[in-house]
Amino acid sequence: MIKALIIDDEPSAVKTLSLLVAHYIPEIQELKGTNDPHDGLRLIKTWQPDLLFLDIQMPVMTGFGLLKQLPEINFNIIFTTAHDQYAIEAIRFSALDYLMKPINGDELKEAVQRFLKKQTSVLSNKSLYNNFLDNIHSVSRNDFKLAISTTEGTVFYRPDDIIRLEGDGNYTRFYFRDNKTLLTSRTLKEYEGLLQPHGFIRTHKSYMVNKVYVVNYCNDGQLIMTDGSQVEISRRRKEDVMKKLKSF
Numbered sequence: 001m002i003k004a005l006i007i008d009d010e011p012s013a014v015k016t017l018s019l020l021v022a023h024y025i026p027e028i029q030e031l032k033g034t035n036d037p038h039d040g041l042r043l044i045k046t047w048q049p050d051l052l053f054l055d056i057q058m059p060v061m062t063g064f065g066l067l068k069q070l071p072e073i074n075f076n077i078i079f080t081t082a083h084d085q086y087a088i089e090a091i092r093f094s095a096l097d098y099l100m101k102p103i104n105g106d107e108l109k110e111a112v113q114r115f116l117k118k119q120t121s122v123l124s125n126k127s128l129y130n131n132f133l134d135n136i137h138s139v140s141r142n143d144f145k146l147a148i149s150t151t152e153g154t155v156f157y158r159p160d161d162i163i164r165l166e167g168d169g170n171y172t173r174f175y176f177r178d179n180k181t182l183l184t185s186r187t188l189k190e191y192e193g194l195l196q197p198h199g200f201i202r203t204h205k206s207y208m209v210n211k212v213y214v215v216n217y218c219n220d221g222q223l224i225m226t227d228g229s230q231v232e233i234s235r236r237r238k239e240d241v242m243k244k245l246k247s248f
Contacts, residue, residue, distance in 0.1 A: 001029045001030065002027050002028045002029060002030070002050050002051060003028075003029075003030040003031075003032075003047065003048070003049045003050050003051070004021065004028045004030070004031050004032075004049055004050065004051040004052070004053065005031075005032050005033070005034075005040065005043055005044065005047065005049040005051070005052050005053070006018065006031070006032070006033035006034070006052075006053045007033075007034055007037060007040035007052065007053070007054050007055060007058075007063075007066070008033070008035065008053070008055035008058070008080065009035050009036075009037075009055060009058040009059060009060065010035070010055075011035055013055065013080070013101070014033035014034070014035060015033075016102075016103070017033070017053060017080070017103060017108075018031060018033055020103060020105050020108050021108070023105065024105045024108055024109050025108065025109065025112050027112065027116065028051070028112070032047065032049075036060070037058055037060055037061035037065070037066050038060075038061065040066065041066060041069055041070075044070065044075075048074075048075070049075055050075055050076070051075060051076050051077075051078065051112075051115055052075055052076070052077045052078070053077075053078050053080055053099075054066065054067075054077050054078070054079055054080065055079075055080050055081070056079055056080065056081040056084055056087050057081065057082070057084060063079060064133060064136055064137075067129055067132075067133060068133065072126060073125050073126050073129050074125065075125075076097075076115050076118060076125065077096065077097075077129070078097045078098065078099060078111050078112075078115065079091055079096065079097070079098040079099070080098065080099050080100075080101060080103065081098060081099075081100065081101065082100070082101040086136070086141070087136060088100075089141060089144070089194075089197075090132055090135035090136040090138075090144060091132060092194055093131075093132075093135055093144045093145065093146050093147065093194065094128050094129070094131045094132035094135055094145075094147050095128060095147035095148075095149060095154070096128060096129070096132055097111050097114060097115070098111075099111055127154060127156075128147055128154065131145055131147055131156050141197070141198070142158075142159070142160070142198070143158065144158070144159070145157060145158055146158070146159065146162075146194070146195075148174060148182055148184050149184055149185070149186075150182050150183060150184055151183075155182065157174075157176065159195060159198040159199070159200070159210065160210075160212070161176050161177055161178070162174055162175070162176055162177075162195075162200075162210055163175045163176060163177055163209070163210055163213045163225055163226065163227055163229075164207065164208065164209045164210060164213070164225060164227075164229065164231060165188060165191060165195075165200075165207070165208045165209075166188075166206060166207055167187060167188030167189075167205070167206045167207070167208075168206070169187075170185060170186075170187055171183055171184065171185055171186075171187075172184055172186055172187060172188050172190075172191055175227065175229070177213070177226070177227070179227070188202075188205075188206065188207075188208060191208065192208060195208065195210075198210075199211050199212060201240075201241055201244050201245070202237065203223060203231055203232065203233045203234065203237055203241050204231070204232050204233060204234040204237065205234065206232075207231045207232060209223060209225065209231055211244065211245060213225050213226045213227070214226075214245060217242075217245070218230075221233045221235070221238065223241075
């Protein structure tokens, strides 16, 4: 049995999401909603939901402010937002989930299915949300830290620390400037959308590089990186790669 709580300052938003949950999500058997973040804090402590749908922008207390009030986070959160691109990027960098308003039923189902598949501990939850709060209060996107989940836990790296990424089916291996490597069970495609605005270039279906660590281009279609590795450029991506490198 899953208990879910909705916190949103707009009564219509709580009502709409409640109806969507009732229609699309039979796994949620208990659902409560409130327009008051302070009441939401009380419900979190006394009712102890498994899942929280949390609005980001609320005038009395933002979703970020609410999270800061919690001594621990032993539940999962799906953020809801209308247009805050900075917050969305901070959420995605922290490997957390969100829904754009107006909320779509199919997207709601997908987000809840991702929640059902998670087996995260209280400790890992707290680290992810702490990283999110650090990201959202960063002066610049360049200071965001990317949450990378591995079999040994989640680690956090700034994009500037990453030299390159290598995809292998449903897995991606990271290569860092401190000579460490990490393997995570997310696809290279997922990281492409996150890291492209931070100077990363997709050179091949299996490779992506941080352009600040490119040393040279070889005529045989290879990039030489600062760690001595050679990264292949596919024929169809060559023009785009060269254009991005020249602009840099």
